[in-house]
Amino acid sequence: MQPINTSPxxxxxxxxxxxxxxIYITTLHPLNSPSNHFPLHTTIMAKLFLILVLxxxxxxxxxxxTVIAKGGHHxxxxxxxxxxxxxxxxxCTRRCSKTQYHKPCxxxxxxxxxxxxxxxxGYYGNKQVCPCYNNWKTKEGGPKxx
Numbered sequence: 001m002q003p004i005n006t007s008p009x010x011x012x013x014x015x016x017x018x019x020x021x022x023i024y025i026t027t028l029h030p031l032n033s034p035s036n037h038f039p040l041h042t043t044i045m046a047k048l049f050l051i052l053v054l055x056x057x058x059x060x061x062x063x064x065x066t067v068i069a070k071g072g073h074h075x076x077x078x079x080x081x082x083x084x085x086x087x088x089x090x091x092c093t094r095r096c097s098k099t100q101y102h103k104p105c106x107x108x109x110x111x112x113x114x115x116x117x118x119x120x121x122g123y124y125g126n127k128q129v130c131p132c133y134n135n136w137k138t139k140e141g142g143p144k145x146x
Contacts (some may be wrong), residue, residue: 095109
């Protein structure tokens with residue numbers, strides 16, 4: 001059994017920081033201050049708006065940090081691990097749609113997709129974008145994946 005990691009992630013630390021910052025900012029100018037020239041509801045709305053803006057800023061910074069951490073890309077269309085297993089049937093239907101051997105193509109494509117979590121683009125070839133799919137061979141040494 002592996003120990004559970006309970007330390008906060010960077011995302012959790014940022015959210016905590018911005019929450020505390022927004023609470024601090026809202027307490028800088030108390031509502032019962034004698035120098036308060038604005039009506040009570042205007043001050044509350046301004047503080048809520050400030051909290052909303054800070055929260056949206058924090059979320060956009062976290063999203064950008066996540067994109068940078070992943071190498072600058074949100075999602076790869078092809079390649080190892082680019083699919084979820086639930087996406088395999090649709091991708092294999094596309095891959096096998098132009099072959100006269102549809103049934104065996106679908107069988108092996110889905111088997112390969114389940115293992116590699118990728119299906120090459122197009123109807124034929126392009127296996128270089130999916131090394132696992134390309135390198136899985138039959139006992140005779142031929143390609144296992146269509």
